[in-house]
Amino acid sequence: xxxxxxxxxxxxxxxxxxxxxxxxxxxxxxxxxxxxxxxxxxxxxxxxxxxxxxxxxxxxxxxxxxxxxxxxxxxxxxxxxxxxxxxxxxxxxxxxxxxxxxxxxxxxxxxxxxxxxxxxxxxxxxxxxxxxxxxxxxxxxxxxxxxxxxxxxxxxxxxxxxxxxxxxxxxxxxxxxxxxxxxxxxxxxxxx
Numbered sequence: 001x002x003x004x005x006x007x008x009x010x011x012x013x014x015x016x017x018x019x020x021x022x023x024x025x026x027x028x029x030x031x032x033x034x035x036x037x038x039x040x041x042x043x044x045x046x047x048x049x050x051x052x053x054x055x056x057x058x059x060x061x062x063x064x065x066x067x068x069x070x071x072x073x074x075x076x077x078x079x080x081x082x083x084x085x086x087x088x089x090x091x092x093x094x095x096x097x098x099x100x101x102x103x104x105x106x107x108x109x110x111x112x113x114x115x116x117x118x119x120x121x122x123x124x125x126x127x128x129x130x131x132x133x134x135x136x137x138x139x140x141x142x143x144x145x146x147x148x149x150x151x152x153x154x155x156x157x158x159x160x161x162x163x164x165x166x167x168x169x170x171x172x173x174x175x176x177x178x179x180x181x182x183x184x185x186x187x188x189x190x191x192x
Contacts, residue, residue, distance in 0.1 A: 004172035008058060012066055012073075015051040018043045019073040022080035026087045031094050045092050045137075046099060046130030048077065053133055057178030089143045096134050096149055100156070103127040107159050107191070121190045122170040128156075128186055163191040 002010065017035050025033045025043050033043035041047055055062070055070050062070065081088050106124045131153055138145035167189035169176050181188050 004174040005061065007172065008055065008061055009066070011051045011055055012062070012069060014040055015048065015055060016069060016073045018048045018051070019076040019080070022048070022077050023084075026080060026084045026091065031091065031098060044095050044130075045088070046095050046134050049133040049137060050126065050130050052077070054175065054178050058175060061174065085142050089138065092134050092138055092143070093146065096131065096138070096145075099127045099131045099134065100149075100152060103131065103156055107156060125170060125186060129184070132184070157186070160186060160191060165189050165192045 017040055021033060021035055021043050031044065035043050052074060056074075059067060059070065103124075106127065135145055135149060135153065137143065138149075164186075169179070170187050170190065171179075179187050
């Protein structure tokens with residue numbers, strides 16, 4: 001099992017690969033992009049934003065060389081967005097819809113309720129985090145978040161709260177500063 005530090009370094013490598021493919025990804029009509037390097041996760045805007053958020057919030061855990069790599073990757077991502085506002089917004093909106101479906105399916109899946117080990121909450125909750133970061137990005141200028149998205153996410157949060165038990169942070173303790181409990185309450189406990 002990876003340590004928190006090893007996972008951050010892995011996130012940095014994935015972020016660099018995602019940033020490198022972002023321009024080509026935005027030009028294609030595919031939501032989940034298979035990257036060329038090794039056994040990396042599929043490229044999506046939400047996957048990129050999740051890693052960027054974590055790395056920037058925990059930048060003090062990185063060495064100077066890793067900080068420079070992070071800055072370069074973020075610059076490459078931002079450059080890829082230049083003059084692709086419409087394409088970025090279309091992809092981000094499509095991913096919001098996909099993540100809402102994914103998160104709703106997880107919350108409604110009776111199998112994990114019978115056997116909590118069936119589907120690890122710590123992994124499944126990444127969909128909720130990506131929703132938070134995608135909607136945050138789509139609320140920034142020049143993008144627009146459709147008006148119906150936040151109420152739909154609120155409905156899913158209400159469903160989760162109905163079966164929620166507050167508890168320990170679901171990921172590495174070292175990562176808690178990146179995810180304040182007030183904002184990311186669904187990372188502090190699990191459904192029961």
